[in-house]
Amino acid sequence: MxxxxxxxxxxxxxxxxxxxxxxxxxxxxxxxxxxxxxxxxxxxxxxxxxxxxxxxxxxxxxxxxxxxxxxxxxxxxxxxxxxxxxxxxxxxxxxxxxxxxxxxxxxxxxxxxxxxxxxxxxxxxxxxxxxxxxxxxxxxxxxxxxxxxxxxxxxxxxxxxxxxxxxxxxxxxxxxxxxxxxxxxxxxxALLVPSIRDRSSLVAAIVGAAVTLIARDVPFNTGLLIGAMCGIAAGMLSGATSSASSASAASAASAASAASGEGAVVDESEQ
Amino acid sequence: MSALSMVILAALGSLVIRSALVTVLAGVTIGPRIGRGLRLVAPSVLAGLVAQTLLIQESLGESTGGSTGEPVGELLFRSLGSWHVAAAMAALVAWRTRSIAITLAVGMAAVWLLELVT
Incomplete structure (x- = not known):
């Protein structure tokens, strides 16, 4: 055919x-x-x-x-x-x-x-x-x-x-x-803010930044890596302990995103 | 070793870092727990990068540390000024609009204006 x-x-x-x-x-x-x-x-x-x-x-x-x-x-x-x-x-x-x-x-x-x-x-x-x-x-x-x-x-x-x-x-x-x-x-x-969508990502960002600053004098620039791993671990822990509140934060973020105007890169539809 | 060789080595090493997982582990199913962790990679890495580039600056120290992997100058907190204010404004705009374009435009405009008036 x-x-x-x-x-x-x-x-x-x-x-x-x-x-x-x-x-x-x-x-x-x-x-x-x-x-x-x-x-x-x-x-x-x-x-x-x-x-x-x-x-x-x-x-x-x-x-x-x-x-x-x-x-x-x-x-x-x-x-x-x-x-x-x-x-x-x-x-x-x-x-x-x-x-x-x-x-x-x-x-x-x-x-x-x-x-x-x-x-x-x-x-x-x-x-x-x-x-x-x-x-x-x-x-x-x-x-x-x-x-x-x-x-x-x-x-x-x-x-x-x-x-x-x-x-x-x-x-x-x-x-x-x-x-x-x-x-x-x-x-x-500008990349960070849209990637924070719920409680666990907020915790990951705060801990990631704090530990990176604390570890800034660690040789060979490993501070960023240590900070990132601590941030991920803290975010996962907070997600595990409060999945209910994280879901409500996500829906709030979704509402904020829906209310925002054109040009928004983030689509929260999955949340 | 020449600068060119070091650049090529860094490029090859970076390629290995970027491609190792997507070639070796391709097709491996990721559990929901690890999946959740992977979703947190971007916020924690980016927050660390913001903290490093916004809040820290290298002092113009003598070049002594190169051979030990220590930073060349001393790493100090940047003194409070237009960068912090402009970044706070940009963060607020990013949060409200969730638009990268508007965030970048407002941030750069803010830092220029603040530099003009201070």
């Missing part, structure tokens, strides 16, 4: 159209973050120019490491002539949080063809993980999930690399009056 392209329900063009739409939806939904990544990239690019590392090596790092905090530490440590084990080790400890993100993304990654998994994992960042985990709660279709993730990841990669090179080219002429550095905590904050 011949497949007519326009017959509703046939695979092919219509599926392609929806997946293409998912890719575009990914780019659209991450656009504000991609714009926010630009100044972060510029801050990093400026750090490269001010260091002893050649511009092209610093720029290459953005294309293949794709992790702002780790790259800033790496450039800093290379510039200080730290041993390579310390420089690379510190960058990897900072990136160890990606292991946790990949665990959270794993259920949806398992639905994707095997050949896609490694290239897609290369794009895991704070922004891709949070944006796609939120999207995955609203869409069960593996194809659309994958294309959405790719849209998000590619847009952020382009923005990060572009921001880096703008920073490298403009370098010292970027005035500190622009407060570009503030874009870094601001972006993490």
């Amino acid at each position: 011949a497949n007519t392209p326009d017959t509703p329900g046939t695979p092919g063009p219509s599926t392609k159209r929806t997946t293409r739409e998912a890719f575009r939806a990914g780019i659209r939904s991450v656009l504000p973050l991609a714009i926010g990544v630009l100044p972060f990239g510029m801050v990093y690019g400026t750090a490269v120019v001010e260091s002893s590392i050649s511009n092209w090596v610093g720029g290459l790092a953005s294309s293949i490491i794709l992790a702002g905090a780790a790259q800033l530490a790496l450039v800093d440590l290379i510039d200080d002539n730290a041993p390579w084990t310390v420089a690379v080790g510190t960058a990897l400890v900072i990136n160890a949080r990606f292991l946790m993100y990949s665990a959270a993304l794993m259920p949806s990654f398992s639905e994707y063809p095997r050949r896609w998994r490694i290239p897609m994992a290369m794009l895991i960042t704070d922004q891709t993980a949070v944006t796609s985990l939120l999207y995955n709660e609203t869409d069960d279709d593996p194809n659309r999930r994958r294309l959405f993730y790719l849209g998000v990841g590619v847009a952020l990669w382009v923005s990060w690399v572009a921001g880096t090179w703008i920073g490298i080219v403009l370098g010292a002429s970027l005035s500190s009056g622009f407060q570009l550095e503030f874009a870094v905590p601001l972006m993490f904050l």
Whole structure:
């Protein structure tokens, strides 16, 4: 039986159209973050120019490491002539949080063809993980999930690399009056707030932040990792002891979200 | 070791970190308990990153600590100022609107304005 392209329900063009739409939806939904990544990239690019590392090596790092905090530490440590084990080790400890993100993304990654998994994992960042985990709660279709993730990841990669090179080219002429550095905590904050949806996530965030601050002097930048693990443990404990109140907090958050206007990234429908 | 080799090593290591679980454990069913824990990864990691980047700043100390993995300068709390106020405003907007775009716009506008008037 011949497949007519326009017959509703046939695979092919219509599926392609929806997946293409998912890719575009990914780019659209991450656009504000991609714009926010630009100044972060510029801050990093400026750090490269001010260091002893050649511009092209610093720029290459953005294309293949794709992790702002780790790259800033790496450039800093290379510039200080730290041993390579310390420089690379510190960058990897900072990136160890990606292991946790990949665990959270794993259920949806398992639905994707095997050949896609490694290239897609290369794009895991704070922004891709949070944006796609939120999207995955609203869409069960593996194809659309994958294309959405790719849209998000590619847009952020382009923005990060572009921001880096703008920073490298403009370098010292970027005035500190622009407060570009503030874009870094601001972006993490903009991601954090929508990810707090109930009591246990609030406890996880408070404990995570507090322990990270307390453990700030722990060598090799492991404070963040220790803080994150304590935050998750505390959140799980609080969830176990008060599932009833957490459910009511979630419904309150859901009501607040429903009342909020356009542009909301979070869909609370699952709660 | 050259800077280029260190960048390549860090990239390879990061790839292993990012892809290890999704390739090795793909298809493994996750229990509800672990699933709950995984949902808490984003809030706890992001809160730690906010705390680190907003509240802490490295003092411009002498470069002595590189070889031991210690921070190069001393890690101090940032003195209270426009960053804190702008971040508080952005957090309030994020909570009310749950929109990343509006949060980023308000936060940057606030920090610029506060820097102008102070």
